[in-house]
Amino acid sequence: MGVKSIEIMDTTLRDGEQTSGVSFSASEKLTIAKLLLEELKVDRIEIASARVSEGEFQAVKSVTDWAAENDFLEAIEVLTFVDNGISIDWMKRAGAKVQNLLTKGSLNHLTHQLKKTKEQHFKEIKKSISEASKNGIETNVYLEDWSNGMRNSKEYVFDFLAFLATQPVKRIMLPDTLGVLAPAESFAFVTEIRAKYPELHFDFHAHNDYDLSVANAINAVEAGIDGLHLTINGMGERAGNAPLASVVAVLKDFMPEVEIGVHEKALNTVSKLVETFSGFRIPVNKPVVGDNVFTQTAGIHADGDNKNNLYFNDLLPERFGRKRKYALGKSSGKANIQKNLQELGLHLNDEDLKKVTQRIIELGDKKQLVTKEDLPYIISDVLDSNLIEETVFINSYVLTHSKGLNPSTTVSMTIKGESFEEHAQGDGQFDAFMNAIKKVYKRKDLELPKLIDYAVRIPPGSSSDALCETIITWKTNEEQFKTRGLDSDQTVSAIKATEKMLNII
Known part of the structure; x- marks a missing residue:
């Protein structure tokens, strides 16, 4: 069997933006859209829901204007609704060319939310698709709550697919809307649909409520899915969507029979930018993109890395535009410290290294976070050496904070052996301290950063x-x-x- 190409659709800007408390500005949306398509090289991006707001309209317009100039317009998708042409009109004004039409993929949703029969629903969908075609807009169809549809009303789902097979639809999108599938079900349901409709294009859209989104996505691929919907950092409502970085890493390392165009080296850049714009913090232990995942803490691991990379796996940080770090703390050994010293260009003899190791272990026991940047200070402190010359000393200070009076500080300090004492007031104790230091530096005609x-x-x-x-x-x-x-x-x-x-x- 040949290599199968899988389309990666990123929905960070639409479904990911439904993360509680997240809203991207128009310029942020455009910046992320450019990075996703030009640097990360995903195949398609879903950037908004139609009819949401004037701000959203302007954001979509700025993305479609850029995409039209740069040959990406076919890769820009917007979620639309079965609403008698209102969404289509919105799409036309926004300059978008691909609609992702939201329809009901379970009988439960159809009966209780829309209160319609399947015949009524299909008729309205047909009208919506035909209206889109007339206006040069391509249609993909979402079967909302499809996973529950397969569990509880399979006959309805297959009637729906039989109807869609007669329509000019480019892709049929199968979402696990409530994140309820187990991996075996994802495999079974996609296999069953694939067997009946081998010619149609199907996408799978996973949610992460049971922390199974990556496993579900991979099982859908094994069952023959054509495309996956993912988000940067796993953003999305509730527990989020399937995270793009993890799925991409698994596909590349475990599934040689499939091919994706994603450029892994850009993952870290895009991930950090989305984190900054969204304010949605990445857990430090999140695979591939978390702060700690390429940080070895145990000394034995650093030692093994020095001896033929004994503790490496295929997830090498360089793949994702990152570097391996060696944490300094109570379980650090000499090897960890040596790795950090190498990066700083510092060398210690064995005796000195032993003393520094001991000091770092003591600090780690106190819960102190020790960083590579702290190493020179620790070395200086422990060895009283001249590796780093400490020429400025804050000898003593008095901090006062009394109700009804401005906070004030008196500081005594030494700069290159010369002693100074100053007193200052400020908005708070630290501000008063800084004002006193500034006075000292002014006397020496030096400027502080x-x-x-x-x-x-x-x-x-x-x-x-x-x-x-x-x-x-x-x-x-x-x-x-x-x-x-x-x-x-x-x-x-x-x-x-x-x-x-x-x-x-």
């Missing part, structure tokens, strides 16, 4: 005495960089992050 972001976090579920990590982003004329501070007191952790910044500059 701008503080552009300030993030504080404690481990989830911690109590009020937890370690508190402050990450501050600074900006100079040339570059942007981050420093971290860790303490059980929030202001002190910010001061520690600032002291690191003062040494870096």
